[in-house]
Amino acid sequence: MNDDKKSGSAKDTHYARLRRAHRDRKAGGAAPRPRPSSGEPGSAPPEGRVYLYGLHTVRAAIANPDRTIHKLLATRNALARLEIADIDALPCAVELAEPRAIDRIAGGDAVHQGVVLETEPLAPKPLSALGDTRLVVALDQVTDPHNVGAILRTAVAFGAGALITTARHSPSESGVLAKSASGALEHIDLIAVRNLAAGLESLHQAGFFTVGLDSEGPDELEASLEGQRIALVLGAEGKGLRQKTRATVNRLARLTMPGPIHSLNVSNAAAVSLYAAQRHLAKR
Known part of the structure; x- marks a missing residue:
């Protein structure tokens, strides 16, 4: 088969997939995409909470006894770099995540260093x-x-x-x-x-x-x-x-x-x- 035929065949296959996907969506046969729950990649923080990111920022927040933290998401490498002595002792859930998942939470331009913390903001004082x-x-x-x-x-x-x-x-x-x-x-x-x-x-x-x-x-x-x-x-x-x-x-x-x-x-x-x-x- 020459290159033109290969190219045409690839295009036909691609368009066939698109047509099937479109047909499935119209018929309701496609599996619905899961809606991200609070804290999952792509979601905004739950009401009354914020996402903090970056190694220094997250490490300091975890060490602050005045912080109420709910979830730590980190890549395997970032979790090691946080140097937390006892992960099991943290007062929050800890989840391993891929870098892309952290990107979706912190934003593509954020220098998050592979870690995001879901926490309540600190209350201003008088x-x-x-x-x-x-x-x-x-x-x-x-x-x-x-x-x-x-x-x-x-x-x-x-x-x-x-x-x-x-x-x-x-x-x-x-x-x-x-x-x-x-x-x-x-x-x-x-x-x-x-x-x-x-x-x-x-x-x-x-x-x-x-x-x-x-x-x-x-x-x-x-x-x-x-x-x-x-x-x-x-x-x-x-x-x-x-x-x-x-x-x-x-x-x-x-x-x-x-x-x-x-x-x-x-x-x-x-x-x-x-x-x-x-x-x-x-x-x-």
Whole structure:
């Protein structure tokens, strides 16, 4: 048989299969596809739960006693890399899954490293939970979960005790946010306030000196820090701090930029500011 006949035969077979499949569907003879139940590949997380992914993120979440976890899905290799001493002791179901199944849950662009955790999100705490922490970060409607996650990671690295956000106009806990935080979500208090200006006033009453970061601020950050408790306040990309927030903080300060660019991404600005604040507090 020549190549043309082989090609034609293959096409005929292919189209015959399609016709049979179409005929079966019309006749109701094809077996229905199984509907994925909650937690199975292709399904959204059950109501009130989130999917976290990535080795650092999942490992930290499992180790957090405040977490309520329901299911761990991992490839065989990822499960080994999690280095869990006793799998049977985990307070949740553990299922081995193929990488493609993890892809369907986390999303094709997610760097999940072969592991997904189904869990309930951490409950935000009130301002009264601050305790004796000396350094906090407050965000004024920063909505990008990548930025918030990166800020969380830096805040934990520099010993901040809490991240304060507004109940609205802030990203909820998600796989993207948690992956960007690289486990930091489990090591810091998340505090939600209804009104940021009112929350800042409460911080003042608790002895915090609040500094709002503004590229046009009248003073340099290092010279603006006072006291033994510091709250750094950062605004959203583009919009910056809202007028009410600017009027409420103790001081507006800028990061001095000697180069031709005079502003930073909010997560980078948070990192530089936290470094300066921690150095100030270390001297006290």
